[in-house]
Amino acid sequence: MEILHISAECYPVAKVGGLGDVVGALPKYQHQLGSIAKVVIPAYRTKYFETHEFDVVHQAGMWLGHDWYHFNVLKERSNELGFDLYLVDIPGLLDTPGVYGYPNDTERFLAFQIAVLDWINEWQHLPDVIHCHDHHTGLIPFLLSYGYKYTRLKEVPSVLTIHNAQYQGQFGWDKLYLIPSFDLWKSGLLDWGGAINPLAAAIKCAWRVTTVSPGYLEELFSNANGLESLISHERGKTIGILNGIDTLVWDPSIDTMLPLNYDIDTVNEGKQENKQRLCERFGLDSSLPLISFIGRLVGDKGADLLPEIISRSLHELPGEVNFLVLGSGEPHVEWSLQQTRQTVSYGFNVHIGYNEPLSHLIYAGSDFLLMPSRVEPCGLNQLYALRYGTVPMVRSTGGLKDTVVDFGDKNGFGIRFNQAGVWDVCYSVKRAIELYHDTTHLQAVRLQGMRIDHSWGSSAQQYLDMYNSMK
Numbered sequence: 001m002e003i004l005h006i007s008a009e010c011y012p013v014a015k016v017g018g019l020g021d022v023v024g025a026l027p028k029y030q031h032q033l034g035s036i037a038k039v040v041i042p043a044y045r046t047k048y049f050e051t052h053e054f055d056v057v058h059q060a061g062m063w064l065g066h067d068w069y070h071f072n073v074l075k076e077r078s079n080e081l082g083f084d085l086y087l088v089d090i091p092g093l094l095d096t097p098g099v100y101g102y103p104n105d106t107e108r109f110l111a112f113q114i115a116v117l118d119w120i121n122e123w124q125h126l127p128d129v130i131h132c133h134d135h136h137t138g139l140i141p142f143l144l145s146y147g148y149k150y151t152r153l154k155e156v157p158s159v160l161t162i163h164n165a166q167y168q169g170q171f172g173w174d175k176l177y178l179i180p181s182f183d184l185w186k187s188g189l190l191d192w193g194g195a196i197n198p199l200a201a202a203i204k205c206a207w208r209v210t211t212v213s214p215g216y217l218e219e220l221f222s223n224a225n226g227l228e229s230l231i232s233h234e235r236g237k238t239i240g241i242l243n244g245i246d247t248l249v250w251d252p253s254i255d256t257m258l259p260l261n262y263d264i265d266t267v268n269e270g271k272q273e274n275k276q277r278l279c280e281r282f283g284l285d286s287s288l289p290l291i292s293f294i295g296r297l298v299g300d301k302g303a304d305l306l307p308e309i310i311s312r313s314l315h316e317l318p319g320e321v322n323f324l325v326l327g328s329g330e331p332h333v334e335w336s337l338q339q340t341r342q343t344v345s346y347g348f349n350v351h352i353g354y355n356e357p358l359s360h361l362i363y364a365g366s367d368f369l370l371m372p373s374r375v376e377p378c379g380l381n382q383l384y385a386l387r388y389g390t391v392p393m394v395r396s397t398g399g400l401k402d403t404v405v406d407f408g409d410k411n412g413f414g415i416r417f418n419q420a421g422v423w424d425v426c427y428s429v430k431r432a433i434e435l436y437h438d439t440t441h442l443q444a445v446r447l448q449g450m451r452i453d454h455s456w457g458s459s460a461q462q463y464l465d466m467y468n469s470m471k
């Protein structure tokens with residue numbers, strides 16, 4: 001079976017968050033299960049792009065509204081990722097250093113989708129499945145079915161995976177002229193709430209719709225940023241498949257980004273050494289419990305709560321706990337974390353920015369990883385934390401609820417709280433400190449978490465079973 005994954009991110013080529021992790025891993029594991037999995041993303045000017053060699057496999061041009069763009073499809077030469085990687089290079093649109101956040105993102109990702117479709121249209125054979133990820137690729141299922149240029153691709157099954165339904169990629173009907181011509185009687189399929197909504201269009205048109213955890217799918221029926229009724233209507237073709245983690249990248253025993261590697265037998269020494277380095281670097285006291293946060297500093301992740309959680313905890317429990325934050329995102333959250341850093345004299349530090357090696361050190365060197373998410377479709381951080389012997393502290397929502405059991409329950413290995421609110425989190429901080437001092441219990445909780453298998457094996461198989469069900 002040949003699967004083409006189409007995405008805006010793919011680790012280690014271009015990653016902003018969890019989408020990149022999944023698209024960089026799932027195809028590798030599908031390959032191991034005997035499928036041919038290919039990935040196509042835009043050719044941003046990332047470090048990976050600059051330091052690897054590519055062959056041009058397709059050259060063409062296209063209209064985006066009234067503008068003409070040349071584009072190339074490049075294939076990475078060494079195949080080092082464990083799947084075929086293709087990059088769509090569109091000078092003037094996709095040759096940016098970053099992935100998102102440009103004023104013409106709508107045009108950039110529309111052009112990407114058109115280029116990918118034009119390219120597949122030229123293949124001698126057809127893929128068995130076209131697998132689209134998130135709204136940046138959401139118009140593809142629609143165009144496969146109704147785009148006049150793509151009638152040859154009409155029968156190719158399409159899948160949409162929703163990594164986060166908060167982001168839908170809406171744009172106004174005034175930009176309709178940018179979309180390649182299609183059967184206008186079908187325009188309603190593009191619409192949601194009076195705008196062109198790529199995520200909604202994909203939910204309507206894809207043959208199957210998956211979410212990245214079963215719990216998140218259940219939540220979407222009642223809370224989907226305006227798409228609840230649509231998802232409920234399409235319920236019959238939906239399925240929740242829990243993300244796995246790439247155990248070749250996320251393994252404390254071989255992770256080259258750690259000063260000291262460790263495994264389940266050497267976890268205490270390993271974590272102690274990594275914690276020591278981390279605390280030295282950030283001016284923290286390594287004898288105290290260390291609670292960290294890694295992620296996009298946005299409301300969905302509960303990042304706006306962090307300044308108050310941290311200052312209140314340090315005020316109520318002086319000299320009892322440390323906090324460390326790594327992230328970037330909304331400017332007011334960044335600003336208020338930096339303000340907090342200046343006002344509390346000890347016990348807290350923050351690194352604003354994106355830093356992959358530092359994230360690995362934090363997973364290894366922290367005692368607890370805090371995730372006060374308001375919305376969490378799956379969450380990968382808690383799975384990485386578990387593998388690194390770090391106890392996740394999570395709000396009971398979406399994929400966090402599916403993957404973390406409170407240590408107060410039988411065989412539990414994490415800390416759960418119900419509300420994304422300062423009081424609930426501060427209470428959990430107290431529980432974390434108590435657990436930290438109960439060394440026997442902490443050790444049992446840690447080992448319990450480390451033993452859990454969150455590798456891609458069974459989830460990759462579930463995707464294959466789902467593809468087969470479309471035949």
Ligand SMILES: Nc1ncnc2c1ncn2[C@@H]1O[C@H](COP(=O)(O)OP(=O)(O)O[C@H]2O[C@H](CO)[C@@H](O)[C@H](O)[C@H]2O)[C@@H](O)[C@H]1O
Binds near residue numbers: 243354
């Ligand atoms: N400043 C920083 N420096 C270094 N690394 C950083 C970083 N900020 C974030 N990361 C890394 O980015 C990834 C974040 O993954 P998540 O799954 O938690 O979030 P995201 O919301 O992006 O993904 C969406 O898609 C994924 C995948 O389906 C879902 O798990 C998730 O719930 C959904 O919101 C992790 O690898 C984390 O270590």
